[in-house]
Amino acid sequence: MTALMLEGILLTIITAATPLLFASIGELVTERSGVLNLGVEGMMAMGAVIGFAVAHSTGNIALGVVGAIFAGMAMAALFGVVTLIFVANQVASGLALTLFGLGLSGLIGDAFVGVPGAGLARVSIPGLSDLPVIGLLFRLDPLTYLAVAITIAVSWFLFRTRGGLILRAVGDSHVSAHALGYSVIRVRFMAVLFGGACSGLAGAYLSLVYTPQWTQAMTAGRGWIALALVVFGTWLPGRVAVGALLFGGVSILQLHAQALGVGVPSQFLSALPYLTTVIVLVIISRNRALVRANTPAALGQSFVPDR
Amino acid sequence: MELILGRADSARPSRQRPESPPLLHAVGITKMFGAFKANDGIDLAIRPGEIHALLGENGAGKSTLVKILYGVLQPTEGRILWKGQPVGVPNPSAARRLGVGMVFQHFSLFEALTVVENIALALSDRKSRSALAREIEKISLEYGLPLNPSSVVADLSVGERQRVEIVRCLLQNPELIIMDEPTSVLTPQEADDLFVTLDRLTARGCAVLYISHRLEEVKRICHHATILRHGKVVSECDPQKETAAKLATMMVGAEVRRLSSDLPPPQNTRTRLSVRDLSLPQPHPFAVALNNITLEVKAGEVMGIAGIAGNGQDELFDALSGERTCGTAALVSIDGKSCGNIGVTARRRLGAAFVPEERLGHGAVPRMRLSDNVLLTRHATGDHLLRGGVLDPDAARQLADRVSRSFDVRKGTPDPEAGSLSGGNLQKFVVGREIDRQPGVLVVSQPTWGVDAGAAAIIRQALIDLARSGSAILVISQDLDEVLEIADHVAVISKGHLSPSRPTSGLTREEIGLLMGGMGEPLAADRGAVHAG
Numbered sequence: 001m002t003a004l005m006l007e008g009i010l011l012t013i014i015t016a017a018t019p020l021l022f023a024s025i026g027e028l029v030t031e032r033s034g035v036l037n038l039g040v041e042g043m044m045a046m047g048a049v050i051g052f053a054v055a056h057s058t059g060n061i062a063l064g065v066v067g068a069i070f071a072g073m074a075m076a077a078l079f080g081v082v083t084l085i086f087v088a089n090q091v092a093s094g095l096a097l098t099l100f101g102l103g104l105s106g107l108i109g110d111a112f113v114g115v116p117g118a119g120l121a122r123v124s125i126p127g128l129s130d131l132p133v134i135g136l137l138f139r140l141d142p143l144t145y146l147a148v149a150i151t152i153a154v155s156w157f158l159f160r161t162r163g164g165l166i167l168r169a170v171g172d173s174h175v176s177a178h179a180l181g182y183s184v185i186r187v188r189f190m191a192v193l194f195g196g197a198c199s200g201l202a203g204a205y206l207s208l209v210y211t212p213q214w215t216q217a218m219t220a221g222r223g224w225i226a227l228a229l230v231v232f233g234t235w236l237p238g239r240v241a242v243g244a245l246l247f248g249g250v251s252i253l254q255l256h257a258q259a260l261g262v263g264v265p266s267q268f269l270s271a272l273p274y275l276t277t278v279i280v281l282v283i284i285s286r287n288r289a290l291v292r293a294n295t296p297a298a299l300g301q302s303f304v305p306d307r
Numbered sequence: 308m309e310l311i312l313g314r315a316d317s318a319r320p321s322r323q324r325p326e327s328p329p330l331l332h333a334v335g336i337t338k339m340f341g342a343f344k345a346n347d348g349i350d351l352a353i354r355p356g357e358i359h360a361l362l363g364e365n366g367a368g369k370s371t372l373v374k375i376l377y378g379v380l381q382p383t384e385g386r387i388l389w390k391g392q393p394v395g396v397p398n399p400s401a402a403r404r405l406g407v408g409m410v411f412q413h414f415s416l417f418e419a420l421t422v423v424e425n426i427a428l429a430l431s432d433r434k435s436r437s438a439l440a441r442e443i444e445k446i447s448l449e450y451g452l453p454l455n456p457s458s459v460v461a462d463l464s465v466g467e468r469q470r471v472e473i474v475r476c477l478l479q480n481p482e483l484i485i486m487d488e489p490t491s492v493l494t495p496q497e498a499d500d501l502f503v504t505l506d507r508l509t510a511r512g513c514a515v516l517y518i519s520h521r522l523e524e525v526k527r528i529c530h531h532a533t534i535l536r537h538g539k540v541v542s543e544c545d546p547q548k549e550t551a552a553k554l555a556t557m558m559v560g561a562e563v564r565r566l567s568s569d570l571p572p573p574q575n576t577r578t579r580l581s582v583r584d585l586s587l588p589q590p591h592p593f594a595v596a597l598n599n600i601t602l603e604v605k606a607g608e609v610m611g612i613a614g615i616a617g618n619g620q621d622e623l624f625d626a627l628s629g630e631r632t633c634g635t636a637a638l639v640s641i642d643g644k645s646c647g648n649i650g651v652t653a654r655r656r657l658g659a660a661f662v663p664e665e666r667l668g669h670g671a672v673p674r675m676r677l678s679d680n681v682l683l684t685r686h687a688t689g690d691h692l693l694r695g696g697v698l699d700p701d702a703a704r705q706l707a708d709r710v711s712r713s714f715d716v717r718k719g720t721p722d723p724e725a726g727s728l729s730g731g732n733l734q735k736f737v738v739g740r741e742i743d744r745q746p747g748v749l750v751v752s753q754p755t756w757g758v759d760a761g762a763a764a765i766i767r768q769a770l771i772d773l774a775r776s777g778s779a780i781l782v783i784s785q786d787l788d789e790v791l792e793i794a795d796h797v798a799v800i801s802k803g804h805l806s807p808s809r810p811t812s813g814l815t816r817e818e819i820g821l822l823m824g825g826m827g828e829p830l831a832a833d834r835g836a837v838h839a840g
Contacts, residue, residue: 162433169417169428176415179379180429181400293419293459 017248019202023226026198033191034171034298038094041223042101043075047203049105052214072200080192112214119212155237171296174303235294324530325356336385345371347538358515360525363535364759378402408476409485418461426475466497485516522551555760572795573607579779580604580748585638595619595803604779611794612783619803628661629654660746664753670737673726678703714739731758752783
């Protein structure tokens with residue numbers, strides 16, 4: 001019984017962490033290129049609704065996931081055009097993107113409210129999935145595996161490939177990167193699109209796996225948490241993944257604690273994940289050298305080539 | 308700038324401009340920015356194996372021309388011939404493919420990345436990091452440019468950063484290297500090392516286009532000079548055959564004003580700035596601790612503090628300006644009032660003014676307009692910039708205009724952002740903003756850093772005039788000629804110690820050099836160790 005309960009808790013933690021991981025890894029890549037996209041919440045909401053709509057009308061969940069990726073990328077492309085080509089302020093444009101995404105997703109999703117959806121089936125890896133407790137890690141849905149794969153791939157790309165080096169260079173000093181002949185705008189646009197695709201996946205995870213249905217504003221602030229996690233993880237993929245698990249873990253454990261009737265006000269327990277995030281952020285910011293070495297120096301600055 | 312004495316120029320072979328067809332020939336280059344002609348029909352021919360100086364005042368169009376040659380900007384008219392063939396240089400990668408490399412004045416390095424990563428970014432062929440690191444070590448040995456490939460650039464000194472840029476250039480096997488004021492950020496020793504590297508380069512047939520304000524240096528190392536004024540070529544010459552004064556005249560278009568200090572420094576006046584036995588520990592591991600600094604500046608005089616960069620000048624400036632306060636008030640006093648424990652604004656209220664070394668980011672906020680920058684240092688000193696606690700933008704603009712007029716600050720629009728001014732013009736503005744106040748005490752660090760001869764003369768004259776009107780001026784400068792030219796007394800700072808001051812009259816640069824040399828010996832030993840390693 002306890003092993004089963006432990007498995008249940010573990011599973012809920014992982015499913016709570018996965019959408020955060022998708023969104024924050026995408027935002028991490030965007031920010032490493034020097035662009036601050038505050039529209040994660042909006043892109044996630046669009047991913048969620050388009051993912052659900054496509055899956056429901058075609059009956060094919062995989063198509064739904066692809067639809068969600070494209071929805072996130074379309075939103076990101078809009079942001080990219082506005083901030084990179086028309087050089088609008090990134091903070092204001094990102095906030096607008098969130099409001100726009102939440103509103104538009106509500107409009108599109110109106111017809112789907114209350115429609116039951118089909119969840120994505122889990123994939124069992126033979127042999128490993130029968131192990132006690134940790135066997136659970138090999139009986140997850142495919143999107144969770146994808147999130148882990150993306151995290152590893154991003155880490156490898158950023159620090160082991162030339163493309164990743166160029167991306168970090170553009171985020172460190174766009175003027176120098178331009179002087180060396182790299183196309184700052186193109187690199188950033190691609191990073192923004194990747195961020196959008198990941199946010200779309202995060203949304204699809206919510207509406208196709210986490211709670212297989214559509215409700216308005218079902219992202220419930222996860223986009224903002226993802227943004228905080230990027231800072232929390234000092235722009236390093238591994239740390240961001242740990243942050244996502246920690247936040248997911250605390251938010252699930254407090255639910256269980258509430259269910260068990262621990263003598264602590266429920267409001268305090270609900271605030272616990274946020275409180276934990278703030279405290280860890282403060283502790284991490286104390287290591288100035290680490291933060292300085294990894295913060296993209298050009299973050300949020302618009303680039304206009306002088307020619 | 309030559310602080311090391313006894314290094315005879317005769318040790319160098321006489322410099323003959325090589326007789327060969329030009330490697331790069333720019334023909335009729337014109338660049339318009341709106342209605343403004345930054346370059347106007349410029350012809351420039353650079354031969355292989357020569358160091359070709361490009362001289363001109365700030366705003367003469369040197370940087371624009373160089374950016375065109377390197378493909379950062381496109382010319383409005385004109386063409387570029389490379390080994391006699393017309394070529395297009397649409398971007399820096401195209402320039403690099405031709406064989407043109409560039410070392411930037413403000414380095415184009417990525418601070419968060421390592422040396423090897425920075426260099427990999429500039430190379431088009433994809434080598435493994437370890438192979439590249441070995442190549443960097445080989446080149447740096449060959450040209451005397453010691454570097455550790457795995458250091459992060461943010462932790463490197465300015466001289467080391469320049470080495471990264473040069474090595475990065477060399478790895479691309481360039482036939483022409485463009486250097487934009489390479490020595491403006493170097494210590495004299497580092498500059499000497501650079502000249503040795505340049506000699507090795509030209510010996511192999513590489514050409515160098517060398518931009519510098521330092522005419523003595525140009526005379527010493529360059530084979531040929533092209534002089535720009537207002538975007539046009541006004542003269543070409545062999546700099547070794549001209550005097551520095553003649554070169555300066557060609558750049559400015561009129562005789563450079565000799566400084567006049569008709570009035571001798573007044574005698575037995577009151578002390579306006581004094582520091583007694585000031586010691587401060589290092590604020591961070593790369594800084595210098597101040598040891599028992601004692602100095603006194605009297606009304607009417609200019610006191611100069613000479614010394615090699617990084618010997619405590621910044622720390623001394625911070626202690627004088629109040630950016631760093633010391634526990635005991637009596638250690639620093641302005642007009643007899645103890646002020647060691649109070650901050651910058653409070654010291655300004657006592658009648659002092661301060662001009663820090665870095666004009667961008669420290670002396671002025673690049674993204675703020677000139678009128679806003681005026682407010683930053685003068686809001687609290689009774690200049691009527693506040694009306695009942697509310698900023699008066701008109702008054703600030705008028706003040707900015709007055710400073711611009713009296714210091715000949717050239718600007719494109721009436722109230723531009725500070726960052727849009729050229730270095731020399733911003734320096735005139737930053738110094739002028741404080742002098743305009745007629746402060747009783749003025750502490751200024753590197754007043755003419757990276758400024759052309761004409762603007763430097765204006766600034767130096769203004770400092771002397773302010774002193775003669777009864778103020779006390781302290782000039783911290785690495786430019787020995789400047790110190791000798793304007794200071795009445797001079798002291799030397801070395802490793803956080805300040806020598807007793809001596810009257811400048813009758814003092815020769817050799818004597819100061821010996822003073823520095825004597826105090827600078829441990830420094831030379833350190834350098835030897837670095838080179839061996």
